[in-house]
Amino acid sequence: MAHASGIHSLEFKLPDLGEGLTEAEIVRWLVEVGDLVAIDQPVVEVETAKAMVEVPCPYGGVVTARFGEEGTELPVGAPLITVAVGEPAPSGGGAEEPGTESSGNVLVGYGTSEAPARRRRVRQEPGAAGAAPATAVNGRAGVPEAEDGPLPVISPLVRRLARQNGLDLRELTGSGPDGLILRADVEYALRAAPRPAATAAPAPRPAATAAPGEIRTPLKGMRGAVADKLSRSRREIPDATCWVDADATELMRARTAMNTAGGPKISLLALLARICTAALARFPELNSTVDAQAREVVQFDHVHLGFAAQTDRGLVVPVVRDAHARDAESLSAEFARLTEAGRTGTLTPGDLTGGTFTLNNYGVFGVDGSTPIINHPEAAMLGVGRIVPKPWVHEGELAVRQVVQLSLTFDHRVCDGGTAGGFLRYVADCVEQPAVLLRTL
Missing domain, CATH: 3.30.559.10 (Chloramphenicol acetyltransferase-like domain)
Incomplete structure (x- = not known):
């Protein structure tokens, strides 16, 4: 999903944890959407049937999405985060070379054994953190936004925050790399120009209801x-x-x-x-x-x-x-x-x-x-x-x-x-x- 500017998004999935384990529970997120992460930096702490482990991400760049709230169980292979990274070095066949932008290490507990050929990290533009993002009058110059399509540079968290507050993301220009709309951009726009709040979504129903006097604890x-x-x-x-x-x-x-x-x-x-x-x-x-x-x-x-x-x-x-x-x-x-x-x-x-x-x-x-x-x-x-x-x-x-x-x-x-x-x-x-x-x- 490359863009003209060379910024593209990579999806990091829950890796094979070994020991025959097929799922893990998210205990604690170690990064937020919009954070800049280094190659092999731990991004989430999960609990498996064996132990608590920190999962390192093999990519370096800006976190654009997180999948799953704390307490959610995910199967191996399910998306964990997406990361906006710089354009990889060109190869002879024109294909992307994963080794140029990631460590290639995806097993829990394994860091980079040797330095990769190139460690590319996306740099935030000056003023991206804490600066007031510009608001376009007619559309925006940032990345396109489609409600139902795949969004490599706009996280579900940002879209949900905008939707719940009646904010049209097309009116914003993001402060992140390549016009990436960050959570800070949405929060600033809400503070600067309050809008009528959208109808709150109904609270999700619990998976199982307990009778009076009962306390149910999942065996997981x-x-x-x-x-x-x-x-x-x-x-x-x-x-x-x-x-x-x-x-x-x-x-x-x-x-x-x-x-x-x-x-x-x-x-x-x-x-x-x-x-x-x-x-x-x-x-x-x-x-x-x-x-x-x-x-x-x-x-x-x-x-x-x-x-x-x-x-x-x-x-x-x-x-x-x-x-x-x-x-x-x-x-x-x-x-x-x-x-x-x-x-x-x-x-x-x-x-x-x-x-x-x-x-x-x-x-x-x-x-x-x-x-x-x-x-x-x-x-x-x-x-x-x-x-x-x-x-x-x-x-x-x-x-x-x-x-x-x-x-x-x-x-x-x-x-x-x-x-x-x-x-x-x-x-x-x-x-x-x-x-x-x-x-x-």
Whole structure:
């Protein structure tokens, strides 16, 4: 859609987000219509079923349209924005060369790996920002305006604002490049020459109405993905749960000794993770998944350890890669990094996929026990309740000890109760006597 002056419009669509994702919800626009954007500048923040991500635009120029309000779900391939850019460098065949005006990078999280041949940006004319646009008496010299046709340089937002206020866009000359009519132009015209307001459009009807006393919350984004995964786990996995109480007094003392010796602090979750990986080395059947179509159990030689975390946007399970090869300090640091990313909504799809076993510390909610649902397609999950003082027989005498309830939910297709019980008993032994871990260090 080139114009005589060399200004033309490019449409940037919601890119393929990877991980099998087909849609995303607009959370927050990072640019306004009329803004000048650079190549690979993030223009919108979206939430997928995996994470919150910022989407960079591969074009540099003036934003002429945005598609979708905040809270709208868009499928991959749907238009996000249009950008007015300069004329591309001529090629031998006369066709446009996308590489001259864009980075070519359209996947979320990918910036420009190397500088493109030319980075062209549309410059706003002096006085375009905040200056009073001229008003033509007989028509206008800007871009043509058609209500129903494709409009590469006039955004739907500008047209709607003009229509709602009874303003004829043909009476304006835009202050943007090539006479581009910006929102500021319309707003200035409305302030300078108030016109009778057009009849307000009726408010859109809600997609679904709630009966008195009901509150309806759509299952979409992360919450919808979690709901689908939990439902699939219940449908496909014949799970069973076993549990045991353990005296965690010595584990708590060991952690205190580590943290008073200097150096980075060691978290309790890191110690439990270290115990998990040691137990999985002894009982590798639980570090697996079931390929139902092939009717095979697939066992892994690595432990990518997921841990359940509650966030404002719902339950997420970040994954610590190669947890079996990490010491307590490295585990503590990675748990802290992923927890902070979950709190701020910056977890990437890669942070949330590929787990082989999950550790669920539901004790942080002040509860003793649980029978959690397995994180499909994994085969098992270790649950840890709160650690509280309780009466306990210690060395033949009644004493007050720090007691914790441990539970293991497992896929009965990958192992029988003997293996599951052996795994859980080994975990309990390590909690009660941390020195047992020295055998595997």
